[in-house]
Amino acid sequence: MNHLLRGHAPISDGGWKLIDDEAAERLRPALAARRVVDFSGPHGWQHSATNLGRTTALAADLVDGVGGRQRRVLPLVELRADFTIALRELADHDRGALDPDLDDLDRAAYQIAMAENVAVAHGWREAAIRGIAEASPHKGPPLAATIDAYPRPVAAAVELLLAQGISGPYGLLLGREEYTRVIESAEHGGYPLLEHLGKILDGPIVWAPGVSGGLVLSLRGGDFLFESGQDFAVGYDHHDVDAVYLYLQESFSFVVATPEAAVALAAHGKPAPRPRRQTR
């Protein structure tokens, strides 16, 4: 048994399959960052740090004539979101019930996916993670108030990247509000805004819960690295007579290698995205 202690949970094989399938199904649509950044791993739960290739000089010689340098690494962070499932629901599922109540799992999956998006897009200061928007030297024009004007800031961001020698294709992360505006709208003449933006970017437009405003970034590779230690997994905490207490967990680090390969677009009426501390 590994650190997730799943073997201690009062859950049948069928119950675990239900939980794992539901978790994966809920996580995938909300994991926006993984759709646009490079992904390395998973390297395992014991993987603790990302190599930065940098060193810090040590001031004092250990022995006369022998200097030293210390390697700098970026420690991985662990994300965990707890949730509860009623044992009665799992028992009913084993009997063949088709509609088990997994609402708390769904909530946890959404929250932890959003946390990953926030860390990658806007950073996580306590974890020494610089987000893409935080690291980018480019603050593009804010997303417009009117739908007809939406392509302008996106096109300006693409042109800005091209001018820096940052090749495409480009992806666009959009916060929930902005994404909804895009998919529900057609410009004058009826042309869907989603398709117009897609032609500008030559890449995906991604629903990104947790992201503030928008983020245009190059998908050429090598610019943004997400390093996974343990990829998402469900672990067991404890149980009582009524419920089993589980959690979703992952470990990762994130490094921006080319800050200029992205342009942050502030939400309308808001300042450019800043690092955030909260995941909700």
Added chain:
Amino acid sequence: MGFDQYHEPPGELSGPTRTFARICASLTEEAEAIGWYEQRMAVETDPAALAIMHDAQGEEFKHFSMDLEFLLRRTPRWREIARGVLFQAGDIVEHGEAAEAASEDSEDSGSGSSAGGPDRAGSLGIGSLRGVGR
């Protein structure tokens, strides 16, 4: 045009499974190419031609290794067994049997999940979502 890498109707397969099948097919092709170059080099006498074949076979080694690593990353149990077999001194068959048994033991005592589901560590196997539709 046929799509021979699929054993089941492609429309019934998920995107990740189709990608998995494509890389499996690629792995097979690279292994065949490595074997072909080995045979060609065994009979070739022209030094310049031999040098080209040697270089080309190196490319196939690289392609095969990249395909294999991709598949191992997506298939934790395969990765676990491979870890017990690859780059190990000693009896290959013994290592293989031991690695396979160890992976079965850990599945039995670990997640309790069935084959094709999450790996022994309980991973949901999400990984990269580049190019994956919503």
